[in-house]
Amino acid sequence: xxxxxxxxxxxxxxxxDSAVIKCTYSDSASNYFPWYKQELGKRPQLIxxxxxxxxxxxxxxIAVTLNxxxxxxxxxxxxxxxxxxxxxxxxxxxxxxxxxGKLQFGAGTQVVVTP
Amino acid sequence: NAGVMQxxxxxxxxxxxxxxxxxxxxxxxxxxxxxxxxxxEGLKFMVYLQKENIIDESGMPKERFSAEFPKEGPxxxxxxxxxxxxxxxxxxxxxxxxxxxxxxxxxxxxxxx
Numbered sequence: 001x002x003x004x005x006x007x008x009x010x011x012x013x014x015x016x017d018s019a020v021i022k023c024t025y026s027d028s029a030s031n032y033f034p035w036y037k038q039e040l041g042k043r044p045q046l047i048x049x050x051x052x053x054x055x056x057x058x059x060x061x062i063a064v065t066l067n068x069x070x071x072x073x074x075x076x077x078x079x080x081x082x083x084x085x086x087x088x089x090x091x092x093x094x095x096x097x098x099x100x101g102k103l104q105f106g107a108g109t110q111v112v113v114t115p
Numbered sequence: 116n117a118g119v120m121q122x123x124x125x126x127x128x129x130x131x132x133x134x135x136x137x138x139x140x141x142x143x144x145x146x147x148x149x150x151x152x153x154x155x156e157g158l159k160f161m162v163y164l165q166k167e168n169i170i171d172e173s174g175m176p177k178e179r180f181s182a183e184f185p186k187e188g189p190x191x192x193x194x195x196x197x198x199x200x201x202x203x204x205x206x207x208x209x210x211x212x213x214x215x216x217x218x219x220x221x222x223x224x225x226x227x228x
Contacts (some may be wrong), residue, residue, distance in 0.1 A: 003171075032215040043206065043219040044158065051215075089157060094216060100215040102148060102160040102171060103208075 002027040004092050006106025013080050013113055019066070021109045026074040030092040032100065033066060033073050036114035038108075047088075057091045063086070080113045117142065119209050119220035120189075127226045133193040134201070136223045140209030142165060148217060149175075149188040152204040164190055197227045 003026040013019050025033075031052035035083055036044035050057045050073065052063045057064050062083040063078075087110050091103040120139040123197035128134050140147050147162040151205040160174040175182065179197075194201055204224050208217035 032218070043221045044217070046216065049216065083179065094217070096136075098123075099146065099165070100210065100211070102174070103150075103165055104160065104218060105158045107152075107157045 002030055002092055002094075002104040004090060004104050004106045006090050006109060008109060009107065010110045011112070012114055013083060013111070015080060015113055015115050017080055018112075019075075019077040019080055019084070019111055021075045021088055021090065021100065021111075022072060023074070023092075023106050024070075025104075027090045027092070027094065028068075028105075030094045031066070032093045032095075034091050034093075035064060035075050035102070036089045036091065038089065040086075044089060048103065075113075080111075082113050082115055085113045119207060121205075121207055121220035122221060124221060125224050125226070127228065128197050129228050130198055131196050131215055134197050134205075134225055134227075136194075136205050136225070137189040138192070138207035138209075138220055139189040140207075141218055142212050143220075144209035146210045146212070148208045148210075149192050150206045150207060150208065152222075154203070158206065161192070161225050162171075167199075170187040194225075197225075199227045201225060202227045205220050 006023045019026045036048035061078045063076040073105045087108045090106040121168045150158040162175045163171040164181045179195045180194045204222045205221045215227045
């Protein structure tokens with residue numbers, strides 16, 4: 001089955017700097033890659049996603065890139081702010097016969113933005 | 116449009132008791148996924164259901180755990196004879212037909228004493 005690896009496990013950045021989180025996946029059939037942000041005690045919230053027919057997607061300070069050949073995708077956060085502090089999870093899924101399947105999550109990255 | 120609802124938000128059980136966790140998907144969503152998050156760990160898939168059908172239960176332990184999503188009413192994750200290792204946050208997510216995006220509920224935090 002699918003295996004998603006995520007690095008780093010923790011990331012400390014100064015406010016205003018950029019943060020990059022990288023994930024690799026094993027199943028070449030995976031074709032949907034969302035990123036979730038989870039604050040302490042809260043639900044995972046979708047922040048951005050990318051499909052396999054796209055190489056890059058951007059939404060304000062957040063961008064995601066996908067390299068299908070190498071089977072890796074990355075989250076980029078620019079001009080980080082203290083409210084970006086949270087755990088970020090990457091995930092991968094693929095479409096089955098009639099529906100989309102489960103999300104396979106990476107282990108998460110604890111991002112700490114210091115003022 | 117209300118989001119995914121879960122109840123209870125917190126549940127305390129003693130070893131050997133049963134735990135019932137409920138999930139109401141977003142309006143218009145007929146696909147429900149359950150995930151478990153152990154303390155300080157990631158999210159692990161348990162089971163995927165559509166109305167009245169279990170589509171994928173590959174992540175759910177064979178014993179003590181069951182799930183359903185009846186034609187009417189919420190999806191229910193049932194854990195029988197709970198043990199301390201069942202203590203975790205249980206999240207459900209829902210999606211529309213032919214849509215890959217999953218939206219998560221607030222979770223149920225189960226504590227087994």
